[in-house]
């Protein structure tokens with residue numbers, strides 16, 4: 008039962024609180040990604056779990072054991088850092104063996120573990136090399152190898168891929184996912200890269216200003232963001248936000264903006280809401296582009312079309328605000344420059360309260 012439980016976890020530096028009472032239950036074997044903008048406190052939370060930062064208040068439990076006051080080396084966690092933190096004077100095998108030697112494990116057992124994990128990570132032919140003679144990706148693999156040989160209960164990753172170039176990052180991301188499938192070790196991973204979060208996580212924890220905004224599977228968060236912060240943070244390009252006012256239509260509520268309108272799903276919370284200000288969240292990939300002036304289409308002012316091969320990003324203006332549409336190119340060859348509007352299914356429009364930014368209840372899109 009190697010889960011990790013955070014209950015009311017607080018971090019304060021003197022009078023300044025930077026993490027404000029976080030609650031999170033990470034299940035055994037789960038891969039949880041903490042994501043959020045710079046300074047939101049995600050690294051601080053990870054470092055408190057590792058024991059590298061003192062916990063100001065709250066309870067941290069790892070594998071059922073209360074560990075607030077337990078030294079980092081006795082928590083049975085292994086951390087992989089962004090800068091690899093390898094010993095430059097030791098070769099790959101010795102770097103990987105370091106933690107086991109400190110634990111005074113038997114020589115043969117250490118050699119066996121290093122060989123086994125080296126093989127899993129494709130490092131067998133590099134075991135005699137020093138870190139300086141390895142590529143960035145290989146160094147990161149050594150850093151992971153060092154964590155894996157210790158057979159910890161929990162892996163902690165602090166932006167482990169951010170020093171790698173884009174291609175290597177994609178490759179290593181897949182390797183981490185494969186490793187997790189194979190080893191099944193509970194993992195907590197910090198990143199500010201939402202693509203890493205979406206692709207790696209069983210569950211994503213979106214943080215903002217020392218608080219959790221939402222916890223859920225990548226698709227839950229993508230489809231049903233709880234507020235405009237999460238809606239704008241996950242997804243690339245992000246969700247379009249359109250300010251609108253509610254009007255009662257013949258067949259249900261309508262959102263009006265800049266002389267145009269979109270029909271909305273018949274939410275209970277929109278009854279008797281004439282004139283209520285809302286923000287419509289419309290994903291770039293949830294709209295259907297149209298060339299002709301068909302009834303019900305929303306008109307946009309075309310700004311720029313970026314063709315990315317199989318798909319295109321159409322940058323437009325809606326009521327003077329930027330509005331991005333993502334569409335496939337194959338179905339629209341030669342006509343993308345002529346697009347002047349879109350339609351969208353009412354149940355794919357997310358409605359947020361204009362004041363609080365919270366999603367109105369009762370509009371969950373099924374996955």
Ligand SMILES: Nc1ncnc2c1ncn2[C@@H]1O[C@H](COP(=O)(O)OP(=O)(O)OP(=O)(O)O)[C@@H](O)[C@H]1O
Pocket residue numbers: 020023025043044045046047048049050051052199
């Ligand atoms: N020693 C310290 N004293 C005071 N404030 C600190 C200290 N260390 C960190 N902070 C503050 O705590 C907040 C959270 O920092 P943290 O490094 O956890 O953020 P982060 O989300 O990991 O950001 P990044 O992605 O930039 O690493 C920041 O506002 C930071 O300025």
